Amino acid sequence: MQRDRVSRRSNRRKRRDCRAGHNWNTLFIGSGAVVDLMSEKYNRSKQEILNSEGKQSVAVNLALGETQIVDETKRFLEDSGISLDAFTTSNIKRSNTVILVKNLPAKTTAQELSQLFCRYGELGRVVLPPAGVTGVVEYLDPSEARKGFKNLAYSKFKYLPLYLEWAPLNVFRSEFSGNLHQTW
Template identity: 60%
Template structure:
């Protein structure tokens, strides 16, 4: 921030300014995150790939973390190009994490094992295999990569890649009916050799019929970060049920890689046929419901004025409310309601602050709040749903006793 605006760190971190230091840093971080996102999208990085923690990992794309802020893409290119031919090297101007793509998976593995936790400038390099599909365009293969900027695809190349992708999707749609699984076509295979690969397992079973997919259960390798170890069992999913029955009869207790396999029918549904609950949940959470935003994980030292100053940057506010604790201590409960005048301002604030904005070291978590936020309103709405007339106000017990006593005296 100091380098970008031509000032010093002392001025940015000064406590003498009228604006809160925490708000100042939060707004600066928000701007850097927005610029980094735009940079990654412009360079063909699919950000949605990082939102799936259980997604499969690439074998030729490496995430390079813990880089000094002054690192250049050319420096990363110089380090990794010693191990093989590189595709794309993407490093945001203000980012501390880069993406390095290799043309061959074997070269990427060699670079990963050689450079993980080695010293770069004055910090160790943290390497991690990127999620599959981290790039939205096809991989570039070239023997001459003197300039990382030359790794961009031309418009004609992108059009050609899109055409090929559409042709492949059309072919998949035509064959989809032939590849649908029948119930009872999945097998559970245990006592696998830890060195057995999915390709070897598929080759062992493919003589029994058409295979839909093969997967081996894996766990993280603690000794080698970014790599995985077999857990000794897996799943073979055929297209037809009769193929699975045939495999049980023919291959039960057969030896593969010096291990006698044990096979039985699995009730596990095909992963690809299961609805993506995570994506549906995210879509629901991202859908705007009103002009009101619920902000969680607010640090307890933050004040209402600071929350108001942070969100008012994006538009005019109706109110900011931090519910207080019931103990009488005076501190808030760690969350707030921020209501904007227009939906456009609320959406702008939500889009800017929901990714990675920290206030006093705590990341703010945003979600859309419901328009109805009081118990009385909920009661009235429920009563109006079942009765034509609005719900009557509840009578207190003391008032009811007074009415009864008055009626008794009048009768006497």
């Protein structure tokens, strides 16, 4: 019972703190997701990926895998109309309708992400790279975006807590046209 109270208090603190500007590396990918993605990509068991026997250590293998996944993610985001330059400026103003969604389980689908966020309002664009660990969700109305953010920050999705952050202004290179509802 004491543990539950401490956990709830900790989650409330995290939710309050997440309203601050920049909290996490935008393209951070957890080691568990890296192992899952590498295992699938190279058709190897997770144990084989984590086996440190051989020329390289586990840390080196994971670092190389993460670098490859981050590069693929960057290319996908740019091809989907995301301006990566928007993330490089510190103290930039934040959007009130676009949310970065991080710490997703590997291979989360854009449809799953859309279903999760659309409970709180009408969505514009949903961009989720193939690795499925970091996405961008656009609401059409700021009040609905706040509601979605407040209700979903640090909530459990599958087996991981969602890390949300307001995206920088102008994260999309163009305005929402109304024709495109989702980018897969």
